Amino acid sequence: MVKKAAPAPRREDSLSRDRIVDVAIELLDAEGESGLTFRALAGRLATGPGAIYWHVANKGELLTAACDAIVGRTMTIAVAGESPETDIRALALGLFDAIDAHPWVGSALTRAPGQLPAVRILEGLGQALCALGVPAERQWPTVSALLSYILGVAGQNAANAHVGRTLGTDRLAFLSSVAATWSELDEEAFPFVRSMAGPLREHDDRADFLAGIDLILGGVCGQATG
Template identity: 65%
Template sequence: MVKKARGVQRREDSLSRERIIEASIELLDSSGESGLTFRALAERLATGPGAIYWHVENKSDLLSAACDAIVARTMDAPLPSATPREAIRALALGMFDAIDDHPWVGSVLARDPAQLPMVRMLERIGQQIRALDVPDDAQWTTVSALLSYILGVSGQNAANAQIARERDADRSHFLDEVASVWSQLDPDDYPFARSVAKQLRDHDDRADFLAGIDLILLGIESAHGR
């Protein structure tokens, strides 16, 4: 009995908030938010739910912590010798890829905009906006526009990928289906949608995302005389 008690104690002593968060990320990636339960997490960590509650308060706390871990890795990535413009592009693309790899991150950020993950992005991108010499009274709206674009497009890209998976279709097949629908729209009511249907089939999501970032940066630089 003594040996068993010591074994349990060692297991619980080795359980850390970091281990719990990493295991949560794995569950979220494989099963989505519905798959993240304290029972499933306890099984993965070979411990009891009670031991997990020593480190996290509830599922909301766990989701926020897991989201923050992903955002922190992205925002803290080294950017040696990068200009402010290059840094913003790298940070934006990093978040695009992170949300593509972890689709649940976008929904957690949308539900919890006041928590640390969002503040991390605000701070890191805001520092680069300051380095671009954007006036103080324009910094908030400038950062807000960038964050809205980054999170909106990244979230939509992840949602599109999820729809394709639910239909058991690969990306090219999914886009081909959408393009076929667009090309058959009424030419009088939807001339533009019909005209870009072929481009939809062949477009690159990451390249399009970066093109949008470049347009925003161009507008920022133009508006402030750079």
């Protein structure tokens, strides 16, 4: 007797764009961008790809929507309105942690310039800079510098973590190996880098990131009051 194929699992909840985005985030976190396919998404949602296309036109749109969801949640939590400087630091650190937790967000942001995820960040940083009294003619270069620093450092941090996982080593072992290499460099040719071997081994990524934000803010505040 031929057995009947098991029926496909039925989706009990109604399919919505928000539900699709949430499951896309789960796929991206688990498998990266290469794992985000409409077939995989349909399997998790227990529906057909056609139903997903009704809500999302293509993978690029879905990736941007997933990125926007992460950015929107981050900004809702980060900005407390205590002071402009506090808001900038909180927003920057929130994005740093979000990209660390969801490494695909950094590349998604760089591939969607001018779209809603980047617009949210620009608006948050820009309002804080206006509150700091940054002159109108300095607002664009200032917010651009902040955004470039945040995305650049957070993206590099996430990339470093990926390299470590690829090599099958943890952060401390990786940094210790690099520090050992630096300490053996020629003392006359690389005196500064040799001196950084110790700090490299012991440094805190988040603390270093915030130190950079504070350096930028120091210059911003100096311009605003100068």
